[in-house]
Amino acid sequence: MNVEEIIKTEKKIPLPSRTIIHLSLVANKINEIITCSLKAYEMSLEQFNVLRILRGQKGKPANLSTLNERMITKMSNTTRLVDKLILKGFVDRSICPSNRRKVEIRITKPGEEILLELDKAMQKAEERILNNLNTKDLEELNKLLDKF
Amino acid sequence: MNVEEIIKTEKKIPLPSRTIIHLSLVANKINEIITCSLKAYEMSLEQFNVLRILRGQKGKPANLSTLNERMITKMSNTTRLVDKLILKGFVDRSICPSNRRKVEIRITKPGEEILLELDKAMQKAEERILNNLNTKDLEELNKLLDKF
DNA sequence: TTACAATTATTGTATATACAAATGTATGTT
DNA sequence: AACATACATTTGTATATACAATAATTGTAA
Numbered sequence: 001m002n003v004e005e006i007i008k009t010e011k012k013i014p015l016p017s018r019t020i021i022h023l024s025l026v027a028n029k030i031n032e033i034i035t036c037s038l039k040a041y042e043m044s045l046e047q048f049n050v051l052r053i054l055r056g057q058k059g060k061p062a063n064l065s066t067l068n069e070r071m072i073t074k075m076s077n078t079t080r081l082v083d084k085l086i087l088k089g090f091v092d093r094s095i096c097p098s099n100r101r102k103v104e105i106r107i108t109k110p111g112e113e114i115l116l117e118l119d120k121a122m123q124k125a126e127e128r129i130l131n132n133l134n135t136k137d138l139e140e141l142n143k144l145l146d147k148f
Numbered sequence: 149m150n151v152e153e154i155i156k157t158e159k160k161i162p163l164p165s166r167t168i169i170h171l172s173l174v175a176n177k178i179n180e181i182i183t184c185s186l187k188a189y190e191m192s193l194e195q196f197n198v199l200r201i202l203r204g205q206k207g208k209p210a211n212l213s214t215l216n217e218r219m220i221t222k223m224s225n226t227t228r229l230v231d232k233l234i235l236k237g238f239v240d241r242s243i244c245p246s247n248r249r250k251v252e253i254r255i256t257k258p259g260e261e262i263l264l265e266l267d268k269a270m271q272k273a274e275e276r277i278l279n280n281l282n283t284k285d286l287e288e289l290n291k292l293l294d295k296f
Numbered sequence: 297t298t299a300c301a302a303t304t305a306t307t308g309t310a311t312a313t314a315c316a317a318a319t320g321t322a323t324g325t326t
Numbered sequence: 327a328a329c330a331t332a333c334a335t336t337t338g339t340a341t342a343t344a345c346a347a348t349a350a351t352t353g354t355a356a
Contacts, residue, residue, distance in 0.1 A: 026296045027175030101304040101351045132295040147280040148174045249334045
């Protein structure tokens with residue numbers, strides 16, 4: 001993860017551009033490590049996020065729009081994402097009785113169980129990602145990221 | 149870009165996880181803004197990066213492996229990425245005479261010209277992205293990102 | 297209440313990407 | 327020279343994603 005090497009190709013990249021490139025590189029690294037950890041469970045990062053959101057609902061079902069707001073994905077993908085989780089038995093979907101346009105998506109027992117496994121894998125991944133940063137670093141980083 | 153809203157769904161997300169989520173969100177926002185700016189030129193972020201790398205070569209051709217090292221994409225995509233840039237006339241490709249396994253990829257005049265346009269669009273995008281951060285913020289952020 | 301607009305989700309399709317296998321070229325060994 | 331091996335790139339294919347079009351339901355205003 002050496003920005004300098006990548007950056008040296010263009011003569012002198014100004015600080016703002018450098019920061020953005022730097023951020024993208026770090027984000028990519030993070031993404032790669034996490035995706036790789038999840039792959040052992042045949043779970044994509046997006047699927048994992050859906051499961052986490054559903055767990056956060058504490059039994060209350062979520063509809064697609066809700067999932068969508070909390071995620072980066074586009075609506076059209078969310079449908080198919082949920083399809084895949086249903087196939088694996090980690091969530092179920094039913095039509096909302098009060099508004100039949102909506103669907104209600106819930107996490108299942110097996111879904112909650114796999115999520116516990118995934119939590120552990122995530123924690124290991126995080127340790128790998130953040131092993132050079134201490135609490136103060138993280139706090140500062142959060143503060144800076146808040147400005148975006 | 150309110151992390152809090154996304155984060156409140158799970159009870160209390162510990163600082164390391166929060167930081168990583170936060171970073172991903174910011175990276176996504178950046179990606180979206182930049183991609184959107186480039187779309188006006190029917191140029192993907194990846195294509196743009198290839199052009200920038202080629203410009204950085206200062207006339208010296210790059211082969212696929214070189215492009216690949218400097219980018220995030222996988223080799224198999226780089227081939228097709230370059231295909232598209234050739235179609236648009238922004239780069240050309242020829243077989244390396246000294247080692248015919250290799251290819252030599254060069255940016256063309258039209259490629260350099262469009263790149264100047266793109267530079268301007270990028271600068272505007274950067275201003276949008278970073279308008280809440282001052283130089284000191286950027287320096288600190290870079291310092292922290294270096295730790296990854 | 298009927299017609300029209302808005303909401304919610306799904307599907308079709310084109311494009312992008314990942315991964316593995318294949319191609320063509322070069323190098324080393326016997 | 328013949329063969330195996332390594333290298334650089336390309337291609338095939340399965341999966342993922344984006345965007346637009348469609349379907350189904352509900353809200354609303356004349």
